[in-house]
Amino acid sequence: MISRSSLILFAAFSVSLCDDGHEMEEFLKREYSLSKPYQGIGVSGSSHWELMGDALVTTDYVRLTPDQQSKQGALWSRLPCHLRDWELQVHFKIHGQGKKNLNGDGLAIWYTKERMQKGPVFGNRDFFTGLGMFVDTYPNEEKLLEAQRKRYTPRTQRIFPYVLAMVGNGTISYDHERDGRPTELGGCNAMVRNLKHDTFLFIRYVRRRLTIMLDIDGQHEWRDCLDVPGVHLPQGFYFGISAITGDLSxxxxxxxxxxxxxxxxxxxxxxxxEQEVLIPSVDNLELLRPYTDTEGMSSIAIFFSVLFSMLGVFLLVVVGLVLYGHWSENRRKRFY
Known part of the structure; x- marks a missing residue:
């Protein structure tokens, strides 16, 4: 683990080292940052940030959704970001009346071409172009597996809430039923609900490498979540954060x-x-997907695969019994 105090900056400028030992200068970009007292948010022309949906501003926080059913809200930067390498530190809180696995649905942090578009992916549009980082608090896949009696088996068992990242190019859908597994770059469990201490998410994009760390245990230390090289993100996209609730909240x-x-x-x-990137992509994406070879099969395809396999086994058994019967009959005749 890394001490969070060693990464949090107390001034607008500092010098530190990259993971590969190269010297790195860090500058706070106030036009892309947000903190109390949140002056002028949502007022045209007086703020770099814009509210959407059910989001509202208080003196202590920006509430993306209240603890109510069927709500969604977001906060988006009005300015496109043209930085090649950057680091984002997010201070957030998720809390409510729901008990374990009876709450939802989670929040997402975005760096995307599109902005201010409502949708089903944690309050943002599907088929997005760019980077999405999700704090998912409800296990849809677990319920799906129970309903389908585990017709496919993931390699790793998740514990929710769960943090994961996805890169989209405008043609890839986020799979709600499987909690984003088919397009997941990596992730980790993160018990972030109803905590009395502060919770932080740290995202770094440098030299085409995406790193996510968490400080959610109240120990002021960063815990590794994912580290993925070969992530290609264009410049000029927008930062945002969104959340959604459904039947649970x-x-x-x-x-x-x-x-x-x-x-x-x-x-x-x-x-x-590192020439300018035009379309978001990830090197060796297939190697990074934590799924078995059957994850891309639909429920119908899996059903017929199992059915034909069973019929094939049954046919082999029948043929085997017939051949054994003929062999036994011939053997008996030789003795008479």
């Missing part, structure tokens, strides 16, 4: 977002290799 509160520009010395070869 929670309060989803944003307390602060702080974005830092990371300035790293690169060689000329690295500059050539």
């Amino acid at each position: 929670d309060n989803h509160d944003l307390i602060s977002m702080k974005l830092y520009q990371l300035t790293i010395l690169r060689s000329k070869q690295e500059d050539v290799e």
Whole structure:
């Protein structure tokens, strides 16, 4: 673990080291950051941030959704971000009356081409273009598996709430029934509900590498969640945060977002290799998906696969019994 105090900046500028040992300068970008007292949010022309849906501003937090059914809200930056490398620290709180697995649905942090569009993916549109980082508090897949009697088996068992990341190129849908497993880059469990201490999410994108860490245990330490190289994100996208509730609900509160520009010395070869990206993508995406070979099959396909397999076994048994009967009859005749 890494001490959170070693990463939180107390000024608008500091110098630290990347994971690979390269010197890195960090600048707080106030136009992409948000903190108390949230002055002018939602007022046209007086703020860099815009509210959507059921989101509202108080003196202590931006409430994306109240603890009520069928609510969705979001907060979006009005300014596109043209930084090549950046670091985002999000201070949030999820709490409500629901007990374990009786709450939902979660919140998402976005860096996408699209903005201010309502939708089913944690309050944002599906088929998004860019990066989505989800704090999922309800296990849809677990209920699906119970209903289907586990017709397919994931490699790893999740514990909810769960944090995961996904890169979309505008043609990929987020799979709600499987909690995003088919397109997941990686993730970790994160028990973030109804905590008395502060909870933080740390997202770093540098040298095409996406890193997510958490500070949710009240120990002021960052815990690794995922680290994925080869993530290609265009510049000029928008930061946002959204949340949604359904039949189950929670309060989803944003307390602060702080974005830092990371300035790293690169060689000329690295500059050539890291030419401007036009379409979001991930190297070796198939290798990063934590799913078995059957995850892409629909329920109907799985049903018929199992059915034909059973029929094949039954046919083999019948043929075997017939051949054994003929063999036994021939053997008996030889003795008479």
